[in-house]
Amino acid sequence: MIIGIIIFVGHAHSHEYAVDPGWSAAALADVRARGLRNGGARRTVIEHLGGQSCCSSAQEIYDGIRSAGGRVGIASVYRALDQLVELELVQRVDIGDGIARFEPSHGSGDHHHHLVCDDCGRVDPFFDPALEQALEGAASRLDYGMRAHEIVLHGSCADCRGGGA
Amino acid sequence: MIIGIIIFVGHAHSHEYAVDPGWSAAALADVRARGLRNGGARRTVIEHLGGQSCCSSAQEIYDGIRSAGGRVGIASVYRALDQLVELELVQRVDIGDGIARFEPSHGSGDHHHHLVCDDCGRVDPFFDPALEQALEGAASRLDYGMRAHEIVLHGSCADCRGGGA
DNA sequence: TTGTTTGCAAACCTTTTGCACGTTA
DNA sequence: TAACGTGCAAAAGGTTTGCAAACAA
Numbered sequence: 169m170i171i172g173i174i175i176f177v178g179h180a181h182s183h184e185y186a187v188d189p190g191w192s193a194a195a196l197a198d199v200r201a202r203g204l205r206n207g208g209a210r211r212t213v214i215e216h217l218g219g220q221s222c223c224s225s226a227q228e229i230y231d232g233i234r235s236a237g238g239r240v241g242i243a244s245v246y247r248a249l250d251q252l253v254e255l256e257l258v259q260r261v262d263i264g265d266g267i268a269r270f271e272p273s274h275g276s277g278d279h280h281h282h283l284v285c286d287d288c289g290r291v292d293p294f295f296d297p298a299l300e301q302a303l304e305g306a307a308s309r310l311d312y313g314m315r316a317h318e319i320v321l322h323g324s325c326a327d328c329r330g331g332g333a
Numbered sequence: 334m335i336i337g338i339i340i341f342v343g344h345a346h347s348h349e350y351a352v353d354p355g356w357s358a359a360a361l362a363d364v365r366a367r368g369l370r371n372g373g374a375r376r377t378v379i380e381h382l383g384g385q386s387c388c389s390s391a392q393e394i395y396d397g398i399r400s401a402g403g404r405v406g407i408a409s410v411y412r413a414l415d416q417l418v419e420l421e422l423v424q425r426v427d428i429g430d431g432i433a434r435f436e437p438s439h440g441s442g443d444h445h446h447h448l449v450c451d452d453c454g455r456v457d458p459f460f461d462p463a464l465e466q467a468l469e470g471a472a473s474r475l476d477y478g479m480r481a482h483e484i485v486l487h488g489s490c491a492d493c494r495g496g497g498a
Numbered sequence: 499t500t501g502t503t504t505g506c507a508a509a510c511c512t513t514t515t516g517c518a519c520g521t522t523a
Numbered sequence: 524t525a526a527c528g529t530g531c532a533a534a535a536g537g538t539t540t541g542c543a544a545a546c547a548a
Contacts, residue, residue, distance in 0.1 A: 205522050207528045226513080241530040246513060262427035264483075266538075267512070283477050294475055302467030307486060310459055312448050314488040318429075321472060323479040370547050372503045391538080406505040411538060431513075432537070 191272045192218030195257045202255065209244035214252070222293050223261040223269035223282070256315065263291055263320055273316075281318070285325035292325065356437045357383030360422045367420065374409035379417070387458050388426040388434035388447070421480065428456055428485055438481075446484040452493035459486075 195214045196206055204210075216233050217224075224232070226249060230242045249270050252258035261269040263284045269291075274280070279300065280293040299319070307314040360379045361371055369375075377398050382389075389397070391414060395407045414435050417423035426434040428449045434456075439445070444465065445458040464484070472479040 205527060207521060209529060239530090242512095243514075243531080244529055247528085250514095260429055262429060262485075264425055264427060266431075266433065268431065283475065285477075286480065292477075294471075296467075296471040296474065299464075299467045299471040302461075302464045303484075306459075306461040306464040309461065310448060310486070312450075312457075312486065312488045312490060313494050314486055315451065316487040318483075318485045318487075319468075320483045321475070321477065321479055322481040322483075323477045325477060329478050370502060372546065374504060404505090408506080408539075409504055412503085415539095 189218070191274075195252070195272070198255065198257060199251075204251070208238075209240045210248045210251070212238050212240055213245055213248040217252075217258065217270065217272050220271060222280075222291060223259075223263075223271040225267050225269050227267075229270070259316060259318070261318060261320075264322065265289070281320070283321050283323070283325075285328055286322050287324050287328035290325050290327075294321075356439075360417070360437070363420065363422060364416075369416070373403075374405045375413045375416070377403050377405055378410055378413040382417075382423065382435065382437050385436060387445075387456060388424075388428075388436040390432045390434050392432075394435070424481060424483070426483060426485075429487065430454070446486070448486050448488070448490075450490035450493055451487050452489050455490050455492075457490065 192215050195218070196211065199206055199210065199214070206214075212233050213229060216229055216236075216238075226242065226245050229249075230240065230245045233240050233245070249258060249260075253260050253270070257273055258270050259273045261271060261282060263269065263282060280295045281299070283292040283294050284290070285292075303317055303319070307317065357380050360383070361376065364371055364375065364379070371379075378394060381394055381398050381401075381403075391407065391410050394414075395405065395410045398405050398410070414423060414425075418425050418435070422438055423435050424438045426436060426447060428434065428447060445460045446464070448457040448459050449455070450457075468482060468484070472482065
C-alpha cells in the first residue's frame with residue numbers, strides 16, 4: 169500500500185520555450201570529453217539542434233543545415249543523432265507518424281512534453297509541473313533504472329477545433 | 334498561479350494485466366455499428382488483439398495469425414490497424430525503435446503505460462494511479478481536445494542491471 | 499447484386515550500411 | 524600519421540498503394 173501527497177505550485181501555461189544557447193557548447197564539450205572528435209557533420213548537427221526549441225526530424229535537420237549553406241550528408245545526420253541519443257544529449261520523440269524526431273535533452277529545468285494535433289499534425293510543447301512530479305514519483309517507485317521518459321498527448325489544437333480565433 | 338494538492342492511495346505493482354475478453358466482441362460490434370463490414374482479415378485482427386495483454390507490432394500480429402492457421406495478408410493487417418486506431422478502438426504505441434506497435438484501447442480501468450529496457454528491448458506494462466491522475470489533470474488544464482495519450486519510460490530492466498535474480 | 503474487403507506484389511519512404519576519401523587530434 | 528568521421532550510393536526494413544478477385548450484407 170502506498171500513500172502519497174504531492175503539492176505543486178507553479179504556472180501552467182507560462183513556461184518559456186526559448187532555445188538554450190548553452191546546450192550546443194555543452195554538447196560539443198561532452199562529445200569531446202568522451203573521446204569523440206567533432207568533425208564537420210557532428211558539429212553542424214549539434215549547432216543546428218541548439219537553435220531549435222522543439223523536436224525536428226532528421227530530414228528537417230538536414231534541410232535546415234543545407235539551406236543554411238552546410239554540406240552534410242543525411243547519413244551523417246542520422247549517425248550524429250544516434251550518437252547524441254546514446255550519450256543522452258538528445259532525446260528522441262515519436263509522435264505517432266512513423267518519423268523519428270529529435271530535440272536537445274534539456275535539464276530538468278527546460279524539460280517539456282508534446283501535444284500532437286491529429287488533424288493538422290501540429291506539435292506543441294507543454295510543461296506541467298504536477299505531471300512532471302508524478303512522473304518522477306512513478307519512476308522512483310518502479311524498480312527500473314530510469315534514463316529517459318516521453319509523454320505524448322493526442323487531440324485537436326484550437327485551430328482545428330474551429331473555436332480558435 | 335496554480336496551487337494544487339494530489340493525494341493518492343493505491344498499490345503500485347499490484348495491477349493485473351489480464352486480457353479483456355470483452356474487448357473483441359465490443360470492437361466487432363462497434364465496427365459493424367459504424368457501417369463497416371467484418372470480413373475475414375479485420376475480424377481476425379480484432380480477435381487476435383483481444384487475446385494480447387500488451388502491445389504487438391503489425392508483423393507480430395501477422396505472424397500470430399498465420400501460425401494459428403489464419404490466411405491474412407500483411408497489408409490487410411496494416412489496413413485493419415489503421416482503421417481501428419481511427420475508431421479509437423486500438424492505441425498505437427511507439428517505444429522508440431521505429432516499429433509501430435498496437436494494443437486494445439482499454440477503458441480507464443485497464444489503462445497502462447510502457448517501460449522499455451534499452452538494453453534488451455523488453456517492454457513491460459505498468460500502471461501508476463498518481464501518474465494517471467496527474468495526466469488527467471494536465472489534459473484538462475491544457476486546452477486541447479484530448480483523445481489519447483502515451484507515456485513511455487526508458488531504462489534498464491532488473492535482468493539487464495544484473496541485480497535481478 | 500453491389501459496394502466493401504482482401505491478398506498479392508510493387509512502390510514508397512525513412513533509416514542503415516559499405517566503402518573510399520577527407521579530417522581531426 | 525593513424526584512427527576517426529564523412530559523403531555518396533546502394534541496401535534494408537517497415538508501411539502503403541494499385542488492382543483484380545473474393546466476399547459480406
